[in-house]
Amino acid sequence: MSPFPGRRLRTLVPALLAVALLAGGCTGLAGGGPRASAGSLAPRVDLSGRTYVVGSKNFDEQQILCQISIAALESAGASVTDRCNVGGSDVTRQALLSGDISTYWEYTGTAWASYLRETRTLPDDQVLAELRTRDRAQNGVVWLDRAGFDNTYSFVVDGATAARLNLNTISDMAAYVRSGQPGDVCVETEYASRADGLAGLQRAYGFELPRDRRETLEQGLIFQSTADGVCLFGEVAATDGRIPALGLKVLTDDRGYHITYSAVPVFRADVFDRAPQVADLFAPITAALDQQTMQQLNGRVSAGGQSPRDVARAWLAERGFIGS
Incomplete structure (x- = not known):
C-alpha cells in the first residue's frame, strides 16, 4: 500500500x-x-x-x-x-x-x-x-x-487438513512451504502488495514463497477455496464469520508478525x-x-x-x- x-x-x-x-x-x-x-x-x-x-x-x-x-x-x-x-x-x-x-x-x-x-x-x-x-x-x-x-491478518487451513498435516502455527506453514510439498498459498491483492503483508511475513518467518505456489484472489473467494482445497493456506481477516462456518482453522501467529x-x-x-x-x-x-x-x-x-x-x-x- x-x-x-x-x-x-x-x-x-x-x-x-x-x-x-x-x-x-x-x-x-x-x-x-x-x-x-x-x-x-x-x-x-x-x-x-x-x-x-x-x-x-x-x-x-x-x-x-x-x-x-x-x-x-x-x-x-x-x-x-x-x-x-x-x-x-x-x-x-x-x-x-x-x-x-x-x-x-x-x-x-x-x-x-x-x-x-x-x-x-x-x-x-x-x-x-x-x-x-x-x-x-x-x-x-x-x-x-x-x-x-x-481484525488482524490471519492464515487458515481446512480443519481436517490441518489435523492430518499437523499444521497449527504460521511457523508450521513456513516449514511446509520450505519442504516443497504441494499446496498453494492464496492471498488477496492488498496483502500481496502491502508493507505489512506477504513480503514482511516471509522475512519474519524465514521462507520464500515460489511464484507458482502463490494465488492472488479476491478475499471473498479465499475462504471457500481453502475449504475446498484449491488453496492449502488462505490469508483472511480474523473476524470473518466464514472461518467457523466453513470449519477453517486459524494458524497461530507464533512470531507475532501481524500487528493489531x-x-x-x-x-x-x-x-x-x-x-x-x-x-x-x-x-x-x-x-x-x-x-x-x-x-x-x-x-x-x-x-x-x-x-x-x-x-x-x-x-x-x-x-x-x-x-x-
Missing part, C-alpha cells in the same frame, strides 16, 4: 475515486429504507441540523460498520448520505482527506503501517495515542474510541469540530463491538446472505441503541 500523502495517490486516486463513489455509493443514494428511529443513543447526543457523508472500504465488515454509523447518526437526528463501499484502503482514505466523505471506520494497524509508514512495534494503546496526535496535526483526521475486536488492527471511527476534523459530541454517540457502540460480536455480524452477511444494512440495524435495535 502506498504511503499517504504521496504523489502517486494525488495523481491517480481522484479519477479512481470518482468511479468508486459512483459505483459503490449509488445504492445508498437511491434510498434503501426509512431512517433509523431514536433509541438509547438519542438522549446522549442531538445532531439535528448536522450532515454527514459516511463511507467505507469494500468488504463485508466495513460495510456493516458503515451501516452502523449511518443508523446511529440518523437516530440522533443527523442527515446522512450513504457512501458505503468506496473502494480499497487508499481510495477510502483519500475520500476522507479530500472531503468526499465525512467519516468511516479505519484500522489502527493500517494507518500505522501504511499511512504513517511506521515500522516500530508498539502496543495498540500507544499506536492509537500517536495516531490521534499525528493524524490530526498532519492530516486533519480525528480518531475516536476503538472497538473491542482485532483495531477498528476506530475516524472523522474529518472540520466535521468533527462542528459537533464534537458525536464522540459520545459512538462510545457505547465501540464498547459493545467485541471479537465474538463482530464475527457473528460478519457471518450473517458473508455466510448468511443478509444485507449489511439489515444486519447493522438489527444489532443496533437488539441493543436498544436505535428504535426497533
Whole structure:
C-alpha cells in the first residue's frame, strides 16, 4: 500500500475515486429504507441540523460498520448520505482527506503501517495515542474510541487438513512451504502488495514463497477455496464469520508478525469540530463491538446472505441503541 500523502495517490486516486463513489455509493443514494428511529443513543447526543457523508472500504465488515454509523447518526437526528463501499484502503482514505466523505471506520494497524509508514512495534494503546496526535496535526483526521475486536491478518487451513498435516502455527506453514510439498498459498491483492503483508511475513518467518505456489484472489473467494482445497493456506481477516462456518482453522501467529488492527471511527476534523459530541454517540457502540460480536455480524452477511444494512440495524435495535 502506498504511503499517504504521496504523489502517486494525488495523481491517480481522484479519477479512481470518482468511479468508486459512483459505483459503490449509488445504492445508498437511491434510498434503501426509512431512517433509523431514536433509541438509547438519542438522549446522549442531538445532531439535528448536522450532515454527514459516511463511507467505507469494500468488504463485508466495513460495510456493516458503515451501516452502523449511518443508523446511529440518523437516530440522533443527523442527515446522512450513504457512501458505503468506496473502494480499497487508499481510495477510502483519500475520500476522507479530500472531503468526499465525512467519516468511516479505519484500522489502527493500517494507518500505522501504511499511512504513517511506521515500522516500530508498539502496543495498540500507544499506536492509537500517536495516531490521534499525528493524524490530526498532519492530516486533519480525528480518531475516536476503538472497538473491542482485532481484525488482524490471519492464515487458515481446512480443519481436517490441518489435523492430518499437523499444521497449527504460521511457523508450521513456513516449514511446509520450505519442504516443497504441494499446496498453494492464496492471498488477496492488498496483502500481496502491502508493507505489512506477504513480503514482511516471509522475512519474519524465514521462507520464500515460489511464484507458482502463490494465488492472488479476491478475499471473498479465499475462504471457500481453502475449504475446498484449491488453496492449502488462505490469508483472511480474523473476524470473518466464514472461518467457523466453513470449519477453517486459524494458524497461530507464533512470531507475532501481524500487528493489531483495531477498528476506530475516524472523522474529518472540520466535521468533527462542528459537533464534537458525536464522540459520545459512538462510545457505547465501540464498547459493545467485541471479537465474538463482530464475527457473528460478519457471518450473517458473508455466510448468511443478509444485507449489511439489515444486519447493522438489527444489532443496533437488539441493543436498544436505535428504535426497533
